[in-house]
Amino acid sequence: MLVLVINCGSSSVKYNLIETSDGSDLCKGMIERIGAVTSIVKHQPTGKKQIKDTRVITNHTDALQEIMNYLLSPDSEIISSPSDIKAVGHRVVHGGEMFKDSVLIDDDVTEAIQQAFDLAPLHNPPNLKGIQAAKEHLPNVPHVAVFDTAFHHSLPAHAYLYGIPNRLYRRYKIRKYGFHGTSHYYVSRQYYKICNKPVDQTKVVTCHLGNGASIAAIKGGKSIDTSMGFTPLSGIVMGTRSGDLDPSILFYIMEKEEIPMNSLHALLNRHSGLLGLSGYASDMRDLIEEANNGDRRCQQAIDVFCYKIKQHIGTYTATMNGCDAILFTAGIGENSSLIRKQSVAEMDYFGIEIDDERNENVKPGEITKISTDSSRTDIYVVPTNEELVIAIDTAKIAQAKSQSPWV
Numbered sequence: 001m002l003v004l005v006i007n008c009g010s011s012s013v014k015y016n017l018i019e020t021s022d023g024s025d026l027c028k029g030m031i032e033r034i035g036a037v038t039s040i041v042k043h044q045p046t047g048k049k050q051i052k053d054t055r056v057i058t059n060h061t062d063a064l065q066e067i068m069n070y071l072l073s074p075d076s077e078i079i080s081s082p083s084d085i086k087a088v089g090h091r092v093v094h095g096g097e098m099f100k101d102s103v104l105i106d107d108d109v110t111e112a113i114q115q116a117f118d119l120a121p122l123h124n125p126p127n128l129k130g131i132q133a134a135k136e137h138l139p140n141v142p143h144v145a146v147f148d149t150a151f152h153h154s155l156p157a158h159a160y161l162y163g164i165p166n167r168l169y170r171r172y173k174i175r176k177y178g179f180h181g182t183s184h185y186y187v188s189r190q191y192y193k194i195c196n197k198p199v200d201q202t203k204v205v206t207c208h209l210g211n212g213a214s215i216a217a218i219k220g221g222k223s224i225d226t227s228m229g230f231t232p233l234s235g236i237v238m239g240t241r242s243g244d245l246d247p248s249i250l251f252y253i254m255e256k257e258e259i260p261m262n263s264l265h266a267l268l269n270r271h272s273g274l275l276g277l278s279g280y281a282s283d284m285r286d287l288i289e290e291a292n293n294g295d296r297r298c299q300q301a302i303d304v305f306c307y308k309i310k311q312h313i314g315t316y317t318a319t320m321n322g323c324d325a326i327l328f329t330a331g332i333g334e335n336s337s338l339i340r341k342q343s344v345a346e347m348d349y350f351g352i353e354i355d356d357e358r359n360e361n362v363k364p365g366e367i368t369k370i371s372t373d374s375s376r377t378d379i380y381v382v383p384t385n386e387e388l389v390i391a392i393d394t395a396k397i398a399q400a401k402s403q404s405p406w407v
């Protein structure tokens, strides 16, 4: 089934056109700086040259129009009619407590996504805009929401409750939700295919290390804990997000710097993390380069990042009473041998031993074992593919809808 996968940010739309029968990507692309004077448009048809251009694109509906125009243009030769697209899958960041699985989007689902605006003010509003825009252009196909939070619905109460009055959980649903669920799900399933062990006996730590970063403990195929929490701000240090803090620091900063709540929000979400620590960059490649040139603060930012990863691996190994495998994924996890090595250094007490040569020779896009043969815990680099998970879930739900006697 040909599925269009849409991932909308506040000023961007990413898309993939995926044939789910074989998982192939026909085309992918991105429109950035929506609403700015000029927007950047990129289309990457598989096996062909990338198209990069600038246009005036004022909103998400126009962005979807641009995508459809490109996919339908005789030059691109990708699809010949909108009806070639059989379903649309939407990444939705926050599903709250309501959504344990992906769902067909109807009015009730739209309302529930809207109700979670408070929980993910940066993500859910643009996600909904994307849904509305895509429905305008493709009104006759099923639209499916795939939630970043859904895979972590299996967290037990002792992992998701915070130490605050319980009425705040009951009244406002303040609890740990966890994010990057589709990525943690995908890489753990890739590992199960090669591990020669029944899934219900496996204990895995997945490290999704990108601009946003999170770590999950997956026992018997189910997420039982993860580093992100009520929002994607918590957990390990990220590109521009602080990760976990002593909550008292927030009151202290507000008082000392005399700043209001929204400035504190921006400080923690956009000016902290690797960027804040280094005072130089949020991008790991830039930090590694400057650290190699002798910049002390860039080196410190890298050290803090790796220390937090190591702490979580240790914590989750204790939580699960063991760990069969550590899986590294996303931009940093897949590409940086240095970060992988530093994050698992000196963990032989846990039976974790990285093989330097294997770690240095990981081929992009391939699942690669990077632990020594004597390591009690396997370490793998596993390329993630969140879009494929979204496409497959969407196809399943669309198919079920088409076979339902009630439609």
Ligand code: AMP
Pocket: 209, 210, 211, 212, 239, 282, 283, 284, 285, 286, 288, 330, 331, 332, 335, 336
């Ligand atoms: P993502 O959010 O998954 O796209 O990951 C983005 C992050 O991956 C950025 O911090 C990049 O600097 C980092 N990254 C990509 N390639 C490399 C590389 N070769 N070495 C270190 N970091 C990388």
